[in-house]
Amino acid sequence: AKERGKNNFQFFTYKDEDLIARKEKIEHALYSALSNNEFELYYQPKIALSSGKAYGVEALLRWRHPELGMIPPAEFIPIAESAGAMNTICEWVIQEACAQIKAWQASGLNVNVAVNVSSIQFDQDDFAANIAGALKRSRLSPEHLGIEITESVMCHLERTKKTLQELKNLGVHVAIDDFGTGYSSLHLLSQLPIDAVKIDKSFIQDILTDPNKASLVKTMISMAKDLNFELIAEGIEHDHQVKFLLDNGCHFGQGYLFSPPLPANDAANFLHRQMIN
Ligand code: C2E
Ligand code: CA
Ligand code: CA
Ligand code: CA
Numbered sequence: 001a002k003e004r005g006k007n008n009f010q011f012f013t014y015k016d017e018d019l020i021a022r023k024e025k026i027e028h029a030l031y032s033a034l035s036n037n038e039f040e041l042y043y044q045p046k047i048a049l050s051s052g053k054a055y056g057v058e059a060l061l062r063w064r065h066p067e068l069g070m071i072p073p074a075e076f077i078p079i080a081e082s083a084g085a086m087n088t089i090c091e092w093v094i095q096e097a098c099a100q101i102k103a104w105q106a107s108g109l110n111v112n113v114a115v116n117v118s119s120i121q122f123d124q125d126d127f128a129a130n131i132a133g134a135l136k137r138s139r140l141s142p143e144h145l146g147i148e149i150t151e152s153v154m155c156h157l158e159r160t161k162k163t164l165q166e167l168k169n170l171g172v173h174v175a176i177d178d179f180g181t182g183y184s185s186l187h188l189l190s191q192l193p194i195d196a197v198k199i200d201k202s203f204i205q206d207i208l209t210d211p212n213k214a215s216l217v218k219t220m221i222s223m224a225k226d227l228n229f230e231l232i233a234e235g236i237e238h239d240h241q242v243k244f245l246l247d248n249g250c251h252f253g254q255g256y257l258f259s260p261p262l263p264a265n266d267a268a269n270f271l272h273r274q275m276i277n
Helices: 017-033 073-082 086-106 127-137 151-170 201-205 211-226 239-247 264-274
Strands: 039-048 053-065 069-071 112-116 145-150 173-179 196-199 230-233
Touching: 017 053, 017 073, 039 086, 039 264, 053 073, 053 086, 053 145, 053 264, 073 086, 086 112, 086 127, 086 145, 086 264, 112 173, 127 145, 127 151, 145 151, 151 173, 196 201, 196 211, 201 211, 211 230, 211 239
Parallel strands: 053 112, 112 145, 145 173, 173 196, 196 230
Antiparallel strands: 039 053, 053 069
């Protein structure tokens, strides 16, 4: 790949000609994706592991192209970033999430929705102001919205601190995503006003087979506790992972074991059945 976004998407590299053609097609199709209503948010429940009940959801972007079919975010987000289209997409995601929170509230569901924000967006000077504006326009109180950012924001520590402080003042919940895959330490994170840390699924997947990862997860859990971070495990697919996490003091998680990301209606059904009150 000639260019790479700031996120750690290294799965898709375009080498042969077919793939280069596909990349160009995707880049071109991006320009009309929003106006053609091709984007949709799916929602994956966040679960309290001891009870199996949901306490919130994470919004995950889906793009259904009429010809190319479902294009995964790990493929199109890096393309959107290098094409300069991520700003508009990010605004749409935030606005759509706010509208969904509002609609769910009207139907009696009070749920926190966390959106993923790429570091390019987070690095904008007016990021917190934009979030405040979106909340205001939707007449939503900030505690209903969450933000997930990756460790890559640590590259701009001072700006990151300032933006995080603004978000904290606003009252928006902030989580560090994919923790463990980058180069930052929990100690570094302890200098930031954040609420939660999400352990990347690559650690959770290998918890029983890779003793190094198991002990890393244990360390993350105990440090997060000392630092008073809420800790969420990603990618839980098996009961034994839940047992390991609970035995070691991690009480929150997400994964296919509980539910995949769901269209809004299905997510609402799940929440009506399984929500913590
Ligand atoms: P992420 O934020 O780390 O999201 C978790 C990914 O793991 C999601 O993939 C989710 O569908 C998947 N997942 C959930 N449970 C399991 C499980 O039990 N096993 C496995 N193997 N996977 C599971 P998805 O939806 O394809 O998203 C990939 C990445 O794209 C996300 O990683 C996030 O970094 C990015 N992304 C998604 N939506 C947005 C968005 O609206 N804005 C931005 N900037 N990035 C987004
Ligand atoms: Ca996330
Ligand atoms: Ca992850
Ligand atoms: Ca990620």
